Amino acid sequence: MKYKFITIEGNIGVGKTTLANALSKRLDARLILEEFADNPFLPKFYENPGQYAFPLELFFMAERYKQLKDLLHTEDLFHSVTVSDYLFTKCLLFAKVNLGEQEFHLYQKLFDIIHQQLLHPDILIYLHAPVKKLQENIKKRQRQFEQAIPDDYLFSIQETYTSYIKQHNLKTLFVDASNADFIDNEKHVDVILDALQRKYPVGQHYITLP
Template identity: 75%
Template sequence: MKHHFITIEGNIGAGKTTLAHLLAKKLNARLILEEFADNPFLPRFYENPKQYAFPLELFFMAERFKQLKEMLHTNDLFQHITVSDYLFTKCLLFAKVTLPEEEFRLYQKLFDIIHQQLLFPDILIYLHAPVERLQANIRKRNRAYEQHIPDDYLLNLQDTYTSYIRQHNIKTLFVDASNADFLGNDAHLQVILDALEQDFPEGQHYISLP
């Protein structure tokens, strides 16, 4: 395996956690999953974004930092690969969409202080799906607080992600996940596994699923 720290990203409902579970099993990798359900501000944020955006994003940043620092700085003699279903920079990208300008500037200062203490992944797998597919996946998993996410919010997140990846020239497998079925179609998962065996240069590398 060319990559020892693999991170999966994408919009809400893109299928990040499903793919992370499958890759970790296939690669005998240590798995890091985002613990979003423990954020007490999440349901309140979807009801009243202006009031709860800042504490929501601060809580997420603190929890993600704590989890990644503990996991990535602990050696595991039996698992030499780590798969995560989120990129720490996700904190900044979501905050950019949810926070007003003054609060975002403060948030960014805090982010910059702690971000440098974490390892960056060897490769990023970005799952790109149209908003219609994201909304269908969100309805299917049926988390009550997610059922009224506006299309515009998902579009803003999508644009923020892709802009960040391209601006920073991150080594990224950009996967068209419009019709992805990693659980039900072994060929889709195999495309990702085969790609991870290659040594890609920096930049974005676009992958289609059969």
């Protein structure tokens, strides 16, 4: 495997965790999954975004930082590859959508201090799917607090991700996940694994699933 630290990103409900689980099994990799369920502000945020956005984002940043620092700075003798279902920069991207201008500037200062202390992934896998498909997936997984997420919010997150990736010229496998099935269709996982065997220059490299 040419990449030792692989990160998967994408919008809410696109299949990040499902793909991370599949890749970690096939690669015998160490798996880092976001512990979103432990955030006590998440259900409250969806009910009242204005009041709970700032504590929500602070909690996420602190938890993600602790998890990544503890795991990535600890040598793993049994796994040569690490797969994560989130990019630490997602803190800043969601904060940009969720916070007001003054709160975001404060948040960004804290983010910049913390971000430089972490290891960065060797390659990013970005899963992209239409908002209609995201809503279908969200309904299927039946997390109660997610069921009323509006389309506009998902569009905003999508645009923020794609803009960030293009502006920062990250080494990215940009996957069309419109018909992705990483549980029952092994060919879809095979396509990703095959792509990870190649060397890429910095930039976006587009992948279509069969």
